Amino acid sequence: MKATGHCISIHILTLIVFLKCLTVSAGEGLDRRSAEAQSPAGEQRLQFMLSLYRRCADRTGRPRQPRRLGSNTVRLVRPSSSPPVSTPAADPWHTHSVDYELKILPKEKLLKVAFVHLRAPSLRHQPISCDIAVTSRGPAGETSWGGRVVFRAEEQWTEMDITPHVLERTADRLSLAIQYRCVQESPQSSRRRRTRELSSERAQLREPALLLYLDDKGKTDWQNLHGPEPVSPPHSRKARQVGSIGSDIPNYLQKNSVVRNQCKLHPYRVTFRDLGWEHWIIAPYKYNPHYCKGDCPRILHYGYNSPNHAIVQNFINELANNDVPPPACVPYKYKPISVLMMEKNGSIVYKEYEDMIAESCTCR
Numbered sequence: 001m002k003a004t005g006h007c008i009s010i011h012i013l014t015l016i017v018f019l020k021c022l023t024v025s026a027g028e029g030l031d032r033r034s035a036e037a038q039s040p041a042g043e044q045r046l047q048f049m050l051s052l053y054r055r056c057a058d059r060t061g062r063p064r065q066p067r068r069l070g071s072n073t074v075r076l077v078r079p080s081s082s083p084p085v086s087t088p089a090a091d092p093w094h095t096h097s098v099d100y101e102l103k104i105l106p107k108e109k110l111l112k113v114a115f116v117h118l119r120a121p122s123l124r125h126q127p128i129s130c131d132i133a134v135t136s137r138g139p140a141g142e143t144s145w146g147g148r149v150v151f152r153a154e155e156q157w158t159e160m161d162i163t164p165h166v167l168e169r170t171a172d173r174l175s176l177a178i179q180y181r182c183v184q185e186s187p188q189s190s191r192r193r194r195t196r197e198l199s200s201e202r203a204q205l206r207e208p209a210l211l212l213y214l215d216d217k218g219k220t221d222w223q224n225l226h227g228p229e230p231v232s233p234p235h236s237r238k239a240r241q242v243g244s245i246g247s248d249i250p251n252y253l254q255k256n257s258v259v260r261n262q263c264k265l266h267p268y269r270v271t272f273r274d275l276g277w278e279h280w281i282i283a284p285y286k287y288n289p290h291y292c293k294g295d296c297p298r299i300l301h302y303g304y305n306s307p308n309h310a311i312v313q314n315f316i317n318e319l320a321n322n323d324v325p326p327p328a329c330v331p332y333k334y335k336p337i338s339v340l341m342m343e344k345n346g347s348i349v350y351k352e353y354e355d356m357i358a359e360s361c362t363c364r
Contacts, residue, residue, distance in 0.1 A: 041206045042078070044118050046282075048157050048209070049076050049340060049348040053283050056350065057338035061284035063352055071111050072352040073214040075343075077101060079207045092181045092197050093133075096207040100174040101345060102166075104214070112213035113166040114159045117149050118206040127153050130182040130205060136165065137175045159211065180205045263294035263304070263329035265361050282348070283340040289357055296327045296363035305332055310364045332362035 052074065057063055079098035104110055119128070129150040136143045145165055149158050166174065182205065183197050269288045272281045298314055300306040310327040317326045334355035341349055 040120070041118060044156060044206070045076060045078060045116070045209050046348060048116055048118075049350060050283065053338065053340045053350055057284070059284065061287060061337040061339065062357070063336055063338050067352075069213065071213040071215045073108065073216060074350040075103065075212045075214060076116065076348045077103070077210040077212060078346050079209065094180045094182075094205060096178045098176050098178060098207050100176075100210045101347075102172055102174055102212070103343075103345065103347065104212070105216070107216045108214040109216070110167065110212060111215055112161065113163045114161050114211040114213070115208040116157055116159055116211050117208045118157050119151055119155075120206060125153055127151060127185045128182050129185060130180045132160070133179040133181075134162075134165075135177040137177070138171060160208075174210070178208065261295045263292060263296050263361050263363055265290050265358060266293050280342045281339060282342060284337070287337065287356075290331075290359070292329045292331050292358060292361035294329050294361075296329055300327070300363055304363050305360075306363045327363040329361055329363055331358035331360070333359040335359050
């Protein structure tokens, strides 16, 4: 019963972690996700975030190593825009007027901002390059900047870093006028390439999404934080025993401690459909948090990584007062998982949650 109780407690804590961080209604999530995928641009934005997720996480949701994003959260903000400005068919400039809601939560730090330029299927199989002119409208007046993006033949999207133009913003909304002028590149020979200017009707670059790279812990150097564990020197195991009270108790380590139902790690696979969260959690489909279950032995050797308190508590339960419970079988180390989800306002978020998969067990 005790082990079962601990198992239930672990699952409850796991659910609480998600519920605190992801407080949205499943019904609302269903409406948001279906609405986002109804439009071609919405489907394209969703596919972009799925592509980002697959680059950063494996099929089980575990972040790939090394982590290359430099942040633990990426939020794709869809634009709210007016219809494209009508221009003559021969005009090479194609204009979008867009607004973005810069949703930054209190604990999040904005590290990088990028446009995700999307192109419509009309020239999907042709390489094109586009000059971009952007005008930002705000309380301090207008500012302008420009750039250039290139689409290879099969590319549906491309990123453009605009951090210097956005990072020092003061408002919660970003209003922009974005102009594209694109040319189609046609290889003629190995020595030269010919370009052909495209009219705004043919270019049809969609209004870009905004990509916010955020960190909610103030730590971005994933290489140092999550690199391989250092190899222990030969004397480290002996040093750990010397630091344990068990090594000073007469004959402690020599006594027999036979446990049939030994404390250990067990798998437990659950789908987010089982939890009623499939309408707003896009990926992963399955999650294996693992759990720890079993009896803790009377002799807690170094393999359990148990604190001195657990060793003493074992003896108190056995020799002094059995109302004091013996140590419990609980997780010792954890691994993170990556989640792709839909927010209430329609933004799609990639987020890495720490301490979500139990990796080993201990008695404490």
